[in-house]
Amino acid sequence: PLDRSQFAIGHVALPRGVRLPDSVVEAANFKVPAEYNFDLEMQVVEQWNxxxxxxxxxxxxxxxxxxxxxxEKLLRDEEERAQNARALQDEKxxxxxxxxxxxxxxxFRAAEAVKFAEAEGKRxxxxxxxxxxxxxxxxAAPPPYSEVKFSPANPFTDSIAESKTAPAPMSQEKIGKLQQMIAVTSAPSDVCTRYLEDASWDVNGATNAFWDAN
Known part of the structure; x- marks a missing residue:
């Protein structure tokens, strides 16, 4: 705003706070000369400019x-939003x-449990x-001699059958036991194994006794 209360030179108002040179102020305190002072007006205009x-x-x-x-604030905000987005993505x-x-x-635990359950079920x-x-x-005593089925292809059975008619020092009791042994060994493997394990027969000894007697 212009301060028209201070003074005016040539009808030119000065802005507030503008200080003119001392020479201009001193000149303004005196009576304005009759002729127009262009220099003073130019100084005021230059000061204003x-x-x-x-x-x-x-x-x-x-x-x-x-x-x-x-x-800068916008860049910082964008960087902060980008960091937050990266943090959220990393967390996700x-x-x-x-x-x-x-x-x-x-x-894995379910598969192991299934395997364990299957193994336990099989066990x-x-x-x-x-x-x-x-x-x-x-x-336990083996089955009676009459209940034992003989294999006709077994050479030991054939030998025993011949020994029943041929004269031999072996008694009928020993022949019967030996026939039972041969019948058991001619049976299926699981039956043979059970009889041999349960009765604890000495197969080799019985066979040697058979050949010694004949």
Whole structure:
């Protein structure tokens, strides 16, 4: 705003806070000369122009600084948003990896449980089957001679049959026991094994006794 209360030179108002040179002020305190003072007016105009130019420059500088600060703040905000987005993405990926790991562990544990259940079922089934299969007790007598089926292709059986008619020092009791032994060894492997284990027969000894007697 212009301060018209101070003084006016040639009807030119001065802005507030503008100080004219002392010579101009001193000249203004005296009676204005009759002729028009163009130099004094030019000094006032130049002073005013300098003031306006300086004010415009200061305003432009302040505006430029404000634009720079606003731009820096915008960049900082964008960087902060980008960091937050990266942090959220990293957290999401970490949660997904953890979920996959837990799912894999659960699947592995389930598979192991299934394997264990199958193995345990087989073990129990085998145990039950073994318990259900009748096995002669230790020391049980073998089946009677009449119930034992002989294999006609067994050479020992044929030899025994011949020994029953041919004269030999072997008694009928020994021949019967030997026939039972041969019949048992001619039976299926599982039956043979059970009889041999339960009765604890000495097959080699019985065979040697047979050949010694004949």
């Amino acid at each position: 300098r003031y306006q130019n300086q004010k415009f420059a200061d305003e432009e500088k302040a505006a430029e600084l404000k634009r720079i600060r606003d731009k 990926e970490s949660n997904e990896r953890e979920a996959r790991r837990q799912a894999e562990e659960a699947s 129990i089934a085998a145990r039950d089957e073994k318990q259900a299969d009748p096995v002669p007790s230790k020391g």
